[in-house]
Amino acid sequence: MTCRVAALVVICTGLWTLAACGYGEADTAEQTAAEPTQGRFVEVSWNPNRESGVNRAGGGYRVYHGTTPGFGLAGAKFVDVPYAGGETTPTRVVLALSPGTHYIKVVAYSALNPAGSVPSAEVAVTVPAAPEAFAQVEHD
């Protein structure tokens, strides 16, 4: 799956206006929500859940993100990471986020439990305001 992550990162750079890029499709609201063009990629990873239902068709994760600590899931932005074949559902996703602090939590779901788990502990990540420009380093 690592290879696939790398490939997706490349695709994502070309889709800069997407709020996030993941393995799956974000919901409609998500895809139309344009983020500022100034931003960076944030890689979110988590341990695989051990429920069989999470790791087979109909299962997966939703990676929620917001800009308020302790944000509620209702109406929050998320990226869907569905099962995509193989032993386990992917447990990494790369989000394109605007500068500032973002709060992230992950919910696992299955066909039997589409509402999903209690969300994971929330983690915070701060995207620098001014991304460094690419510059050639001069050598002697």
Add this chain to the structure above:
Amino acid sequence: MTKVCTAVLLALALLVVPARAGERPAAIANAPAPPPVPDELLVRFKAEATAAPASVAQRLGDRLQRALGARYAVMKLESGQTLADALAAYRAMPEVEAVQPNYRYRFLAVPNDPLYPQLWALNNDGQPVEGGTLAAAIPGSDLDMERGWDEITDCTSVIVAVLDSGVNYLHQDIAGNLWDGSAAGFPLHGYDFLDDDNDPMPADAFGHGTHVAATIGAVGNNGIGVAGVCWRAQIMALRIGDRRGATTARIVQAMQFAIEHGARIINLSLGGSEHDPAFEEEVERARRRGVLVVTAAGNEGADNDDGATPFYPCDFPQDNVVCTAALDQSYNRASFSNFGAVSVDVGAPGTNILSAWPGRVRADDLRGWVRTGGWTETVCNFNLGRLPALVNPASWCATPPGTYAAGANDVAYKAFDLAGVRHARAAFFRFLATEPDVDFLGYALSPVGGNPFAVGSLIALHSGSTGTRPIEESIDLHGCFTSTCTFGFRLQSNGAVADRGVAIVGLRIDTVEPNANAYAVLQGTSMAAPHVAGVAALVWAYNPRYTSADVRAALIEGGEPVGALAGITASGRAVNAFGALQYIAPPAGVAAAVR
């Protein structure tokens, strides 16, 4: 919801094809067909029909119950006609295109075991339990098994060790669901730590362990007896005690055996009030080995956490212990069930639990005995009421009582057919008062019939006084497994001092039978624990990557909040099979990094 939706879809599928009476959908053709609703019909109206369905019903003396879309209606038959006559009457109406019975459908994950409808713990529709106590019931107070069984019924990938009084592994409804220990040298599915041999049959015919085992894993959907929480299972039968209980040493040995031979779940429907370091150490070892220990809260109606009445293993602090309180048919705490806001984790059904029994229980009416001398068949007043009794002398019940005869050599015996049994016990209560070490009450057996004191063998002699409380006896009838077995009593006295004598009350013969198909209703937290152990096995089989901590979390977090458990158990929840299968742990180890 799955089943409900399935039923609705089947019903709708039926509606698109005008069905003739008697036609049945193929999907459930192999299930025994329940009769259609006796006083309802489904009517399809012609597209051009102008009369309102209600008026059509009214013309036939019936009532429109509800419309089903534009052209179908459910009619409630109130004219007193038979279903067949009503079908004909509606078919003859000019507005009617077709008419059919309102068929009933079985949910698919409902086993065909004939006693299943009495297993309220698995599906509570308010039913009484034959042989149980009279109890109020609130439908739906159950483990939600039918929804769980839509997902999984087979627990064979998870070995469950039942540390108990042994299991009749030849019982028809258990035989297919036992641990296969052949490769390890245990072909009889476990071990007997009481007799120190590899045969865990309940040699004293005490059925506790058989009952517990079948609650976890009686073969389901086999058309026989009951259904376990697991329809298919691997039960490891470890005999650690008899009707008198178990000991630390045997429990520890059996836990070691279970852990070494691959059990993932240990059911301990037992407990005691002494803190037991050796036992706790073994529970800790099980924890380190990833083995879940499901246990019972105790039957004293007490608070395990009040410091005055601790109860172990329930109170052990290890987090691989799931301690279970008992709930009744309305999901109130069973009056006998212990509780504890810290130590008791969950609740589960524990009253009027019907499950397997190792053989027949033949209650003897204490009539028809062959008697000599002072032996008399009578009825006496006891604190439990008037009960049949076999007494010597005849005046044993009188006030004041008489004394037995000097120089007595009186026998009373009866024949019992014990052909083909594996084990048998005579259980009874004896009141005794004889001149100590001089006058004796004896028991004897004869496999060939007749007076067992003349042609059989003497089993035991008792002398002295039991006081006002009787002694409970359990006599092994080994050597008498014939169709002509006689069992009897003898009162022998010398010529001098005589005393009040003997009364035998509540005699029954308990057997262990190969091919048994016997069942019994029991109450207790002992019955609640195996429901939890069964659900744990189902959850583990469903989620093979789970750790014991995951299984425990699924049992607790996937439980159903129950008011009666709030504040007196750690979770306030009753274990729920569907909830536990549906449970998903919150993802852990979430990390985010700017790239």
